[in-house]
Amino acid sequence: MGSPISFFSLSTRKGRSMDIGILLPHHARYRPDHPAFVCGEKRFTYREFNAYVNQLANALLARGLTKGDKFATVLPNCTQLMAAYWAAAKTGLVIVPSSTMLNEGGLATLLENSDTALVIAEAGFADVLDRLRANLPGIADDRYVLVGLEQERRGFVSYDDFVGPTGEENPPEVSIDDHDMYNIMYSSGTTGAPKGIVHTHYVRAMYCTIYATCWRMTPESVCLHSGAIVFNGAMLDLMPWMYLGAKYILHEKFDPEAVIADIEKEKVTHIVMVPAQIVAILNSPSFDPKKLASLEMIHNVGAPLLLEYKHRLNEALPGRFYELYGLTEGFMTVLDKHDAIRKVGSVGVPAPFMEMRILDAGGKECAPGEIGEICGKSPMMMPGYYKRPDLTEKAIVDGWLHTGDAGYVDEDGFLFLVDRIKDMIISGGVNVYPKDIEEIVIQYPDISEVAVFGVPDEKWGEVPIAAVVPLPGAEIDASDLVAWTNSRVDAKFQRIRDVVVMDTFPRNVAGKMLKREMRAAYTERNSEG
Incomplete structure (x- = not known):
């Protein structure tokens, strides 16, 4: 769990005061028995969670990573992902969280662009990582860690084996400056190619x-x-x-x-x-x-x-x-x-x-x-x-x-x-804001969600289209919704051309709807028709 001396050394370690790595050991020392973290059936006090995070922090350092090195996670919500955030904070490493919803090409781009040196992923990503590793020379063969790996697999180490040999004591002291990087968050890509936000x-x-x-x-x-x-x-x-x-x-x-x-x-x-x-x-x-x-x-x-x-x-x-x-x-x-x-x-x-x-x-x-x-x-x-x-x-x-x-x-x-x-629709030279139309459409009976986007039109440049998701069990008459909406909008240029009824909206990992995907699908479908 770490001796009082190790707790003290971390609470007074060199560096600027805005080092977030001192937070967890601070609570582990001064309120060790307070409930800290719950995930599924697992419950941790601050003392217990600090020890759990220390195992990962020490394992990362034992693999040769040093302050400023990047490690990526490809994990759903789980105790290991939360531990990774605070292991990065303690060690001066840089965490690159990535979504399990990324396709293979997107994951390859993220790992390469971020200069990732180690990856911790869900076991289901083993085949994908096997295909990618030849093009990721920055990640050594012993730095592919899998959570939930049930059988030994060549080229990978299970998370339990990765952290198993390490102790629960606080990792060695590291000096953190205000300007030291903590994470690279890749943008969710609702409006274009993802970018690494530091x-x-x-x-x-x-x-x-x-x-x-x-x-x-x-x-x-x-x-x-x-x-x-x-x-x-x-x-x-x-x-x-x-x-x-x-x-x-x-x-x-x-x-x-x-x-x-x-x-x-x-x-x-x-x-x-x-x-x-x-x-x-x-x-x-x-x-x-x-x-x-x-x-x-x-x-x-x-x-x-x-x-x-x-x-x-x-x-x-x-x-x-x-x-x-x-x-x-x-x-x-x-x-x-x-x-x-x-x-x-x-x-x-x-x-x-x-x-x-x-x-x-x-x-x-x-x-x-x-x-x-x-x-x-x-x-x-x-x-x-x-x-x-x-x-x-x-x-x-x-x-x-x-x-x-x-x-x-x-x-x-x-x-x-x-x-x-970027979502603004320009119809007949007039700026049309989808949100104004969405506030009206959502008032129609039995609609759960609405998204309005613009599609090309020879006469007007663009025209609004409404996509809707009905409440469970409800049915929406598209032509009736078009007439109902167009009788209530404030101006003619806000009138919708069509309604698309969908079971669900396409979304990124953040839960944001992807209008560009709806727009592309609608345009492709109608061009084929």
Whole structure:
């Protein structure tokens, strides 16, 4: 478990104070028996979780990795993935979390681009990694680690054998500077090719402190996370959890009934979800506000929650709804729960220490109510895209992050998100924002989700198309929905041309719907027809 001397040496180790690696050993020393982490049937106190993480940290170092080396994970939500985050923090290694949903080519690109030196993957990826290893000379043959490997396989080491020989003591002291890299998060690719977004220890320390304050978290808080923690949105509660020494419950996969049951059983206080998960909770047959009474925060992230669901949530569970607008690159606004009804439809104001401007195409600041590009400054801002200074220079201009999103502020400075500029439809020379149409379509009976996107049109340039997912058991008449919607939109250019009824929307690992895939499929299908 580590002697008092080893605990002390880590708590006073050399380096800057924004070293997030000192957090876990701090709690293991000063509140060792407090519940720390729950995943499935496994429950850890802080003493136990520190020892569990130390085994992995020491194993990584024993394989020859040193501060600044990168190791990638290809894991679903599990105890090993959580351990990897904090093993990286302790050792000065750089973690590169990747999704189990990546195709083979995407995984090859990520591993090569990130200069990965070791990979920890789910056993089911053995065949894929076998095919890739010839083109990954940076990963030695003894650095392919598989979680859940039941039978010995040449060229791989099981996770249990990898960590087995190592001790539970804290790893050797390493000096961490504010600017030392902690992770490379590859963008989810909703708008194009993924990019490696670098976060330093300082940036993640800002996540710890700023969001702990924004969410009103305490050491007695209980967080539940059921989305993939390879998604940067998971850091909104994961970092404050470890900073405060609270309790964190991780679900291996999202199941609305399991989420509802655990909130009631574990007295969960804070939960972060994407819109699709909130919708699933509200539409679940198990939904009962009494079961969720312990919640102090229901947080929406990833995309704005449509007003229809915001109203339902605020009526059923008042005084709990938070919404965050932000980019992994490092600028965010927060809609506080006390403003959720007063400023319904807004995504809030810049978090503490952050600044925001709305700029027009010429770089001039917009007046209240005028739509422009959202730009921001933040202590959470990435130092850049990994090995892509060209893209970094385009994204960060004179210290301001250009988000590529369109929005406006009201007279009080609250931000209203209009849409991604790339998703904007230009029809007959007029800017058409899909979100305006989506807010109308969602009001049609028996619709669970809606996505509006533009497709090419010879006369108008582009026209809007609506894709919808019905509630379970419901049937949607596409022609009736087109007529119903077009009788309610504010302007003729907002009228939809067609409706596509889908069982589910294509999504990335973060749960964000992929409009570009819907647009491509629709265009291909209609060109063939």
